[in-house]
Amino acid sequence: MAIYAVWNNKGGVGKSYLTFQMASEYALQNPTTKVLVVDLCPQANVSSMLLGGIDQGEERLTAIHTTLPKKTISGYIDDRILSPYVAPNTGSNYITNVSQYNSMIPSNLYLVVGDEQLEIQSSKVTAATFSGPQDAWRIVHLWIRDLIADIRTSWDDEDCCIFIDCNPSFSIYTQLALTASDRLIIPFSADGSSKRAVKAVLALAYGVRRYPTDAQSDFFVNTNRYQMALPKIYMFVGNRLTQMNNSSAGAFKTVVNQIGDEIWNVWQTSASFFCVHPNGAVTPRNRTTFKKMFQYEVNDANTASVVSGALGIPISRLTAGNKTLSGRTVSVNQSQLDKQVPNIHDLVQNIE
Numbered sequence: 086m087a088i089y090a091v092w093n094n095k096g097g098v099g100k101s102y103l104t105f106q107m108a109s110e111y112a113l114q115n116p117t118t119k120v121l122v123v124d125l126c127p128q129a130n131v132s133s134m135l136l137g138g139i140d141q142g143e144e145r146l147t148a149i150h151t152t153l154p155k156k157t158i159s160g161y162i163d164d165r166i167l168s169p170y171v172a173p174n175t176g177s178n179y180i181t182n183v184s185q186y187n188s189m190i191p192s193n194l195y196l197v198v199g200d201e202q203l204e205i206q207s208s209k210v211t212a213a214t215f216s217g218p219q220d221a222w223r224i225v226h227l228w229i230r231d232l233i234a235d236i237r238t239s240w241d242d243e244d245c246c247i248f249i250d251c252n253p254s255f256s257i258y259t260q261l262a263l264t265a266s267d268r269l270i271i272p273f274s275a276d277g278s279s280k281r282a283v284k285a286v287l288a289l290a291y292g293v294r295r296y297p298t299d300a301q302s303d304f305f306v307n308t309n310r311y312q313m314a315l316p317k318i319y320m321f322v323g324n325r326l327t328q329m330n331n332s333s334a335g336a337f338k339t340v341v342n343q344i345g346d347e348i349w350n351v352w353q354t355s356a357s358f359f360c361v362h363p364n365g366a367v368t369p370r371n372r373t374t375f376k377k378m379f380q381y382e383v384n385d386a387n388t389a390s391v392v393s394g395a396l397g398i399p400i401s402r403l404t405a406g407n408k409t410l411s412g413r414t415v416s417v418n419q420s421q422l423d424k425q426v427p428n429i430h431d432l433v434q435n436i437e
């Protein structure tokens with residue numbers, strides 16, 4: 086059992102898209118294992134995709150949001166705002182079996198639905214870290230871990246795989262995702278701002294200073310103070326690395342290599358931040374083996390990815406041909422599927 090947080094301190098790098106694809110593909114490849122997606126982003130993009138995409142998914146999301154008691158992440162957070170320091174053991178009330186809504190999703194995939202109310206609740210979550218017992222910060226930062234523990238108990242602690250889709254901001258709910266997870270998947274795109282965001286992840290979560298005089302985040306200071314485990318870095322996923330033409334391919338490569346240099350440097354001083362995998366693998370000794378273990382690439386799937394997300398059809402279940410999106414006809418090419426399907430398949434083969 087592993088809990089993966091999918092986070093980068095930047096929006097639009099593919100966190101939600103990859104969470105959708107990875108969780109669905111993992112569920113397809115491992116039909117007897119339960120897969121759980123916890124949507125900790127108030128935009129609820131991964132929930133929308135899983136529930137059927139921009140038309141049906143959004144409608145179903147609205148239906149779930151307007152039914153009381155609310156079966157969403159905010160329903161659980163409300164329980165915790167009422168009982169911040171004593172676990173209410175109510176987590177299992179908040180799971181949805183996605184296949185009941187969307188037949189394209191395997192029946193072993195479950196979701197804690199995202200909710201925009203999370204944004205409004207965040208000040209109350211933060212307030213709970215300041216009052217109460219002396220270790221209130223620690224207890225509050227385990228709320229999502231408690232939620233997952235409740236769900237696992239209701240599953241008789243069966244083997245399962247869990248993905249948490251995060252918001253880009255280093256908000257309290259992103260922090261709760263990090264303290265709930267064992268492993269971190271960091272998607273990035275090949276641009277300068279992505280490079281900065283990767284550095285920000287290392288600084289905010291792991292205290293890697295850019296300059297010796299930099300202050301460290303309260304999160305880093307407090308996780309140390311309470312000796313809380315941080316998720317180990319599992320993989321960096323360069324996403325949408327299209328080769329449109331030779332010059333842009335070259336530019337992409339430069340940025341991807343710079344990000345590779347950055348994490349290679351961190352590895353050399355702080356290998357303990359990383360999760361050597363698969364279980365039993367030999368610790369990388371050089372740049373090539375390090376890259377093989379920690380750096381992955383997912384190509385831009387163009388229309389296929391748009392249709393996959395918009396209709397809530399995992400990429401390996403999508404077929405080529407004309408599709409209708411909100412009344413418009415869009416064509417999916419077999420050549421796009423021929424690239425993206427094995428790409429996602431191989432990525433998931435590397436997830437334990």
Ligand SMILES: Nc1ncnc2c1ncn2[C@@H]1O[C@H](COP(=O)(O)OP(=O)(O)O)[C@@H](O)[C@H]1O
Nearest residue numbers: 096097098099100101102325384385386387390
């Ligand atoms: N590999 C990919 N190929 C094509 N489009 C992609 C790919 N990954 C993500 N996208 C698109 O990029 C946009 C941003 O992705 P998203 O997952 O919402 O980012 P984030 O969650 O990091 O903010 C979405 O429209 C998504 O469909």
Ligand SMILES: [Mg+2]
Nearest residue numbers: 100101126130
């Ligand atoms: Mg997102």
